[in-house]
Amino acid sequence: MSEFINTIINDDTFKALKKIPSNSIDIGITSPPYNKGEKNKGWLVKNVLYDSIIDSVDESTYQNNQINVLNELFRVIKPGGSFFYNHKIRWEKGIMFHPVEWILKTKWTLRQEIIWDRMIAANIRGWRFWQIDERIYWLYKPINNNKIGEELLSKHSLLTSIWRFPPERQNPHPAPFPIELPARIIHSLTNNSDAIVIDPYSGSGTTLVAAKLLDKNYIGIEISKEYIEFSKERLINSQSEYRKLKEEIDKHFVAKTFKERKEKGENTGKHNKNQLSKRDFFNNPLTLFDLSKNDITN
Numbered sequence: 001m002s003e004f005i006n007t008i009i010n011d012d013t014f015k016a017l018k019k020i021p022s023n024s025i026d027i028g029i030t031s032p033p034y035n036k037g038e039k040n041k042g043w044l045v046k047n048v049l050y051d052s053i054i055d056s057v058d059e060s061t062y063q064n065n066q067i068n069v070l071n072e073l074f075r076v077i078k079p080g081g082s083f084f085y086n087h088k089i090r091w092e093k094g095i096m097f098h099p100v101e102w103i104l105k106t107k108w109t110l111r112q113e114i115i116w117d118r119m120i121a122a123n124i125r126g127w128r129f130w131q132i133d134e135r136i137y138w139l140y141k142p143i144n145n146n147k148i149g150e151e152l153l154s155k156h157s158l159l160t161s162i163w164r165f166p167p168e169r170q171n172p173h174p175a176p177f178p179i180e181l182p183a184r185i186i187h188s189l190t191n192n193s194d195a196i197v198i199d200p201y202s203g204s205g206t207t208l209v210a211a212k213l214l215d216k217n218y219i220g221i222e223i224s225k226e227y228i229e230f231s232k233e234r235l236i237n238s239q240s241e242y243r244k245l246k247e248e249i250d251k252h253f254v255a256k257t258f259k260e261r262k263e264k265g266e267n268t269g270k271h272n273k274n275q276l277s278k279r280d281f282f283n284n285p286l287t288l289f290d291l292s293k294n295d296i297t298n
């Protein structure tokens, strides 16, 4: 196992995972290729074309491959560990493919569906409202069949289930994460510095750079030698990305817990019908809970 720590394995994901011992990794984060067909579907930006693979197979083959990869990841992650799987809803000839269809066929417990609001996206054809969201599935490996697991600290859980990160633009890889995304996950879910973070489709190495900057170990898997070389450069120069990562970490902050507010007789968000009309509420629901920046998060 030690030979893989803080390295990027240049191989097919499924084959590489087979070499990793069971119950050895704390957490994983990935965005796999989406089987987008590589057809010209968007007008706004160029299509995602990878260096070493063709992202186009029969959809049932694709979903079965993803199920096999996710089940191998379930084997290598420790009980009580998590895997964050980024994907999106796709359509082919009007038929929707929703990631939950195959996620529910894996061994994982689906703990949460997070909306990633990217604020912009390539496809602006009018078949549907402009799809600018992707999804992030928090998958959990239960301990002794307890599917609930531990609570997040409130400084993390107050960040809500809608994550607004614009796409990364400074990176030549065709589909990179913004570094804030893996940073949010690693910072919220790991507190031991010997934790191991895996990204089984590591691309330009964003997850690995975030892990390194947060003082964790990492393992990447990537089929393209070119992307691995680029990732290695990034890892060497990781300090240059620290400022961006730090902006994310600074968002994990609670000035006062609900318990402290209650004890001091301050607003805990309890509805006071004399305070606001229904109309006020629908115009700005957050005012009801008095979630001003200084109050709860910053």
Ligand SMILES: C[S@@+](CC[C@H](N)C(=O)[O-])C[C@H]1O[C@@H](n2cnc3c(N)ncnc32)[C@H](O)[C@@H]1O
Residues within 6 Å of the ligand: 011, 012, 013, 014, 030, 031, 032, 033, 050, 051, 052, 053, 173, 175, 176, 177, 178, 200, 201, 202, 203, 204, 205, 206, 207, 221, 222, 223, 224, 227
């Ligand atoms: C969506 S990208 C990941 C981007 C990454 N999150 C980042 O921040 O750069 C998916 C990556 O999976 C790689 N890939 C595709 N099929 C693979 C396979 N069978 N085995 C290993 N890597 C693969 C592609 O080369 C691509 O870099």
